Amino acid sequence: MGMFDGKKGLILGVANDRSIAWYISKFIMEQGGVCGFTHLPDKADDERKKNRMRVQKCIDDFPQQAKFLVPLNVQSDENIAEVMALAQSEFGQIDFLLHSIAFATLDDLKKDTIETSREGFKLAMEISAYSLLAVCNAAKGILKPAKLSDKREVVESGAAVLTLTYYGGERIVPGYNVMGICKAALDSCMKYAAYDLGLHGIRVNALSAGPLKTLAGSAAGVGDMQTVYDQMSPLQRCVTHEEVGRTGAFLLSEMSEGITAETMHVDGGFSEMGSPGRMLDKYRSK
Template identity: 50%
Template sequence: MGLFEGKKGLVFGIANDHSIAWAITEKLYDEGAEIAFTHLPDKDPERPRMERRLRKLVEPKGAKIMLPCDVTKDEDLDRVFETVKQEYGEIDFVLHSIAYAPMDDLKGPVYNVSRDGFKLSMEISVYSLLAIANRSKEILKPGGSILTLSYLGGEKVIPGYNVMGICKSALENSVMYLANELGPEGIRINSLSAGPLKTLSSSAVGEFDMMMKLYQTMSPLRKNITPEDVGKAGMYLLSDLSSGVSGENHHVDSGYHIMGAPPIELQQQQAEA
């Protein structure tokens, strides 16, 4: 019997089969979960590209609920949660995988971020978690779990990550405050900070290939992570296996985040060069 047999949940933010959220979702399915999904609204109803992309992934898994959702609109969020409540009654987990910054604001220095760009980035990347947590607590069972996705750029300066790093910092802090407030109701919330993976989001980050090489060279495990690594960790944080864990920012990055200087052998190579 799988860890998620008889359990139901809601996933926000799968963009395609390279998404971290999809890697986690596959593990949830492997363990027997039943899942509802949202996707970005399609601008052209005659060409539902977003819906079609999601449907291709989850329909073969037996997904019954696939709803458009613009997280900047309360009416969209209300409709999603009302539909899930009508279909499932209560649920066991929620996965939040939503982040956005306008390209001009993401590519430029943080001192040059536009006021509107900053507000939109924070609203979609951070406030959406608060809005989803608020609605989730009404249908999450005691022992339920919420998980969001972060990155080391929320803790340290990662050149090229720019305004999204500020958003991730706020996201991680939000997780701690939400953990304190939701804990008395038996609800846990954590964030997962993954190392670099080739996803739609990472394609917007400058020097990504160099970043991959850096992690492989400097991390204690001397390797890059895989979608499988992240999928298993996300499944753990949403499962009863992590029943005593809340308010954490769980790193899946081969240990890269602990390093304060390059490994000795790399320093020796540089000295000999």
């Protein structure tokens, strides 16, 4: 038996086969879970439908587990409601929801943070942070509530929500710029959503991965950060997509039923370092 046998949920925001969200959902489906997927809407003049095509290629190997693939524009409450209605018609209640959605214009990302445009800031915050609140609110009617005994013991686990964040929302990471501010806001949105949904036994957490080669990571200079993590982290290496995927799946499973409002770091311990650590060895005189 797989750890997700009989479980159903939504995966919002897979971009391609290097996405952290894909590695999480891939593990879930390998463990028996059934998923509905959304993708970034394609432009009207894009005849190849590139965004849809990239995700379709990922899920083609899981015809039984991947139940649908539809576009989602998180700037539209109507579109969010349509996706939730589709999930309800397909699954009834859902056991998990993965939120992997973030965006800032490349022009704003390349600028010093204080030079971020007003419109660019609003756009980045709406898509990257507010969207978690909008999605949780729209999904609250289909997220499975927990069942408790008279002694407040869990009889049946409630649904779990997971969002993807990054260390640049906690500390200054040069090059991450306005997205770091968005991740700080996302982290706070996660905690308040955890409080609101906790009344129903629904958990909300965040996963903060070390630098990985993803579409978003490429825009933030992941290559340089990986070198730093290799030398500074206690494990002396970067983590892998597979390691992050398994941890994300854990946070969406019943195995983490006592965890909520938490940000779990999967970064080889880098986020706990208070100094460059062993990196200093090369600068010390022999």
